[in-house]
Amino acid sequence: MPMFFEKKQLVTPGELLAEGDYLAGENTYMEQNKIYASRIGLVDTDNKKVNVVALRAFYVPKMGDIIIGSVVEVGFNGWTVDIKSPYTALLRASDVLSRPFKPQNDELSQVLNAGDLIVAKIASYDRAHDPQLTVGEPGLGKITRGQILHVTPTKIPRIIGRKGSMISMIKQETGCQIILGLNGVILVTGKNLEDEELAITAIKKIEEESHTSGLTDRITQLLKESKGKVEENKIE
């Protein structure tokens, strides 16, 4: 049962990763008892499972995911939402209004208009149907302030860090509230613009260098340094 890679090695689609008694994990596939990579990324093993952490991918909806989307169209009984995925999502009016929806009484564009951003959860999705969203839970709904940035969806786990270490550190150092949409859209809300900018710089740095080692230390350093500068300016 040989393995043909070192941990964290960069692989390309079609590269032979392992043979024999292994399981094909993320971004890999099995053919004739051999496991190959299907995306460019870094390989890793989890027991018998061979995974590739993709460096470039798109978002595929999954039930229960928290995502950030923008309303593209106001329909007759709901909205179509762009969720940065191959599929556009639907948000039903009855879900938002939390009461039966009557077209004659409610003007949907007054609740959510085209261009509005929302934090939502994927309520249902399968191969045959476009994903349905829900906002009927605390923390979900229309976004009123903050800044948005986009990253490759596969990098979200890296931004979260081990047991949330990376994201909680950024939150702590910048004092910003950060919502990570699993579709690669991130909302940063802080007390002032400088804090938000700092958090965004840090997240962008993580995205760009997600496949390098010692990243947490560099991010800590970056945050501490720029924070020091801001405080110096305040004293002057």
Place this chain on the structure above:
Amino acid sequence: MNEKAEKLIDKKGIRLDGRKADELRPLKLQVGVLSHADGSAYIEHGKNKILAAAFGPREMHPKHLSLPDRMVLRCRYHMAPFSVQERKSPAPSRREVELSKVIKECLEPALFLELYPRTGVDVFVEVLQADGGTRCASITAAALAIADAGVPMRDLVVACAAGKVDDTVVLDLYDAEDKLGAADVPVAYMPSLNAVTLLQMDGILTPEEFEKAMNMAMDGCKKIYEMQKEALKTKYMVVKEAEE
């Protein structure tokens, strides 16, 4: 016709452009050259200069072309008006429509079409300068662009041609050899899976010559495959080296 043009290979077995029979033209591959495309690649194969851009998977437009059970791959092969000596009309010619179809069909086996039903992937191949064997170079670049876009693939598709010139089987024909030579065999290949996805033949070869040409083309493909992988990795290596 002068005597030089009639002889495409000299007594020492050196071709008109100075190559040996089994030698490839110099290749340069680059990934991620276009910022508006989801994935992109640029190839210089001898004097060929080709750009490829990939988009998707995304919702199909027009919607009625999408399929309920699988993804649709669309390809557009196009030659720029300045890509050849005489101005080429920018309208798609019969040849370009055919090559678009050929490229599409040889890339399809590399994709997991059934994974993303109702969506479409678009690949645009723009030939900036042509010098024979553009279909092969286009396939090589298009596969890289798709991989760069993050679309899952079974393997990178790589293509290379072999043919017969002056009774000799040679690798990687350029324009003059293609036009004056006896046969041209373009082969697209997935090296890891050892699967051929495109095989065409223009001209006449004996079965022995065909087998030789086929093996030669596949060896050429393997060499280009290594460069293809290298190009894809380079895009991310640059960041890594800058940091470490």
